[in-house]
Amino acid sequence: MAKQTVAALVEGGKATAGPPLGPALGPAGVNIGQVIAEINRKTASFKGMQVPIKVIVESSDKSFEVTVGTPPASALIVKEANIEKGSGNPLLDKVADLKIEQIIKIAKMKEDSLLGSSLREKVKQIVGTCNSMGILVEGKQASETIKDINSGIFDQEIREEKTELSKEELEQLEEEKKRLAESAAKRRDELLAKAKAIIESMAGKERGLIKGRLATSGIPATIIDELLPAEGAAAGAAAAPSAGGAKAAAPGKASPSAGAKTEKAEKK
Secondary structure (H helix, E strand, O other): OOOEEEEEEEEEEEOOOOOHHHHHHHOOOHHHHHHHHHHHHHHHEEOEEEEEEEEEEOOOOEEEEEEEOOOOOHHHHHHHHOOEEEEEEEOOOOOEEOOOOHEEEEHHHHHHHHHOOOOHHHHHHHHHHHHHHHHHHHHHEEHHHHHHHOOOOOOHHHHOOOOOHHHHHHHHHHHHHHHHHHHHHHHHHHHHHHHHHHHHOOOEEEEEEHHHHHOOOOOOHHHHHOOOOOOHHHHHHOOEEEEEEOOOOOOOOOOHHHHHHHHHHOOO
């Protein structure tokens, strides 16, 4: 039997009969309303995220099957932590804290695309992603939580596949997120002040030397790039012609070319 596949990226739980799905499904002859309803049912847990889906239509009887991919683990972590993005400086600045139940939830959502042979191994993969994003797990550096998983501390939660948190636990996580944000802001202010003092003390020296000193002093690359103009940018600005065209000569001085033309005219 011939099959036709329509692939698209939709917002979880909010697919519509408009583009891109409607125009693509029309020629297939399926009941578009039923297809959209099935897509929204299957993607409801991905609300607020873009989700890859496929609609496989059987040409002979117009029956269909909807398969749903999953967003990247990092996108699921960001959604679960209720943040906009991970930390720009994950080693120092933490942006959120997650409970093991939330990690289990994400691991189950990504189950088919993770390499581990057991849920326990897949949970550790998600915790590893949290580590690179500056997100704590169970109030600890994520790499430390992996040691706790290995030691069996969370065996019961993983075995029972717990994924739900109480209202009180969710409120505690929100409070912790605020505390982490305040701590990161304070640290940034301190690093900015330190970086500016170093730049001032090295005024007139080459950018490379200043950048090296900042890096060895523990200033993050994001702050270095913010405070030091990119190589070539300053030089380009200095070399750029004025709005009137070529660089104007200083008042009271003729340009060399103008002087040469005058001298030449006098000789004639």
